[in-house]
Amino acid sequence: MKKILMIGTGGTIASRQTEQGLAPGLSPEDILSYIPAVKDVCEVHTIQVCNLDSTNVAPEHWKLMVEAVEKYYDSYDGFVICHGTDTLAYTAAALSYMIQNSRKPIVITGAQKPINMDVTDAKTNLLDSFIYAADEESQNVNIVFDGKVIVGTRAKKERAKSYNAFSSINFPYPAVIQDGMLVRYISEAPCEGDVRFYYDMKDSVYVLKLIPGMKPDILPYLFEHYDCLVIESFGVGGIPQNLLEVFYAEMEKWTAMGKLVVMTTQVANEGSNMTVYEVGKKVKQDFNLMEAYDMTLEATITKLMWLMALPETDYESMREKFFTKINHDILFSKRIEAEKAFK
Numbered sequence: 083m084k085k086i087l088m089i090g091t092g093g094t095i096a097s098r099q100t101e102q103g104l105a106p107g108l109s110p111e112d113i114l115s116y117i118p119a120v121k122d123v124c125e126v127h128t129i130q131v132c133n134l135d136s137t138n139v140a141p142e143h144w145k146l147m148v149e150a151v152e153k154y155y156d157s158y159d160g161f162v163i164c165h166g167t168d169t170l171a172y173t174a175a176a177l178s179y180m181i182q183n184s185r186k187p188i189v190i191t192g193a194q195k196p197i198n199m200d201v202t203d204a205k206t207n208l209l210d211s212f213i214y215a216a217d218e219e220s221q222n223v224n225i226v227f228d229g230k231v232i233v234g235t236r237a238k239k240e241r242a243k244s245y246n247a248f249s250s251i252n253f254p255y256p257a258v259i260q261d262g263m264l265v266r267y268i269s270e271a272p273c274e275g276d277v278r279f280y281y282d283m284k285d286s287v288y289v290l291k292l293i294p295g296m297k298p299d300i301l302p303y304l305f306e307h308y309d310c311l312v313i314e315s316f317g318v319g320g321i322p323q324n325l326l327e328v329f330y331a332e333m334e335k336w337t338a339m340g341k342l343v344v345m346t347t348q349v350a351n352e353g354s355n356m357t358v359y360e361v362g363k364k365v366k367q368d369f370n371l372m373e374a375y376d377m378t379l380e381a382t383i384t385k386l387m388w389l390m391a392l393p394e395t396d397y398e399s400m401r402e403k404f405f406t407k408i409n410h411d412i413l414f415s416k417r418i419e420a421e422k423a424f425k
């Protein structure tokens with residue numbers, strides 16, 4: 083029987099009703115006691131690294147999760163992390179960069195309703211997670227939620243209340259769990275070589291969401307105070323005319339300092355392509371801007387945090403690494419090649 087370590091971090095799954103509203107209070111052992119059927123799936127031990135509503139989860143807590151996985155990596159066959167849903171997609175993406183090439187599965191799950199409620203998705207999500215974690219083929223970082231498996235870099239919380247809170251963006255669901263049975267649609271070759279753990283994440287990233295009529299006055303502040311600016315543009319990508327003058331002036335300084343600007347889109351599905359419209363093509367040409375293409379915003383942000391913390395990484399190698407696929411995060415390799423030719 084497989085040995086799985088369950089790592090508690092808090093979230094609704096671990097929450098109790100209090101006078102101030104729902105708050106995490108259950109221990110991993112308490113949570114586990116609600117799914118006695120797990121004894122037929124795998125042997126589970128538990129630890130807790132924090133007990134937070136995931137609104138409060140930050141890079142320092144990702145580090146605690148990575149530490150727990152590394153410390154117990156050789157003693158267990160897989161890991162199930164219980165997490166709040168609000169920032170679960172960020173944590174799954176962050177852990178995809180912080181724990182790479184793991185032959186053992188790291189499964190992240192949570193729930194929309196506490197496990198101690200009569201009507202809850204928590205029991206199914208948790209039991210499904212153990213079923214997935216105990217499967218021989220499972221590896222790397224994945225989310226198990228509402229009967230679906232979502233690759234760690236591909237999730238987005240798209241529903242605030244429903245049980246099907248997460249969607250897989252620009253990537254298929256590799257597996258589903260139906261009536262306690264794992265159905266795998268996509269198999270991949272087992273990871274070879276050693277698992278790699280990373281601890282440093284540089285959080286000097288700002289996400290600027292464009293709105294119609296936005297004024298350029300915020301740009302100099304952002305360019306001065308952050309090492310990386312992710313611009314959530316409209317459609318396939320472009321910069322509005324009225325921002326351009328300030329944008330160009332700041333970009334000259336910014337790129338000379340080796341800081342990063344990455345363009346992405348507010349549209350959840352299908353990704354960016356700045357070369358389509360005049361509003362995007364020229365800016366991209368002039369500044370050799372990076373584009374997130376089909377990556378999720380969560381993956382884009384956490385990949386940049388990971389990249390910026392790597393030792394002695396210059397702009398060109400950061401750019402190269404940003405476009406290198408990790409845990410299925412980016413697929414538009416043809417476009418990337420075109421982009422290289424485009425420079």
Ligand SMILES: NC(=O)C[C@H](N)C(=O)O
Nearest residue numbers: 093094135136166167168
């Ligand atoms: N469903 C949930 O888990 C939401 C909760 N606020 C959290 O993210 O911790």
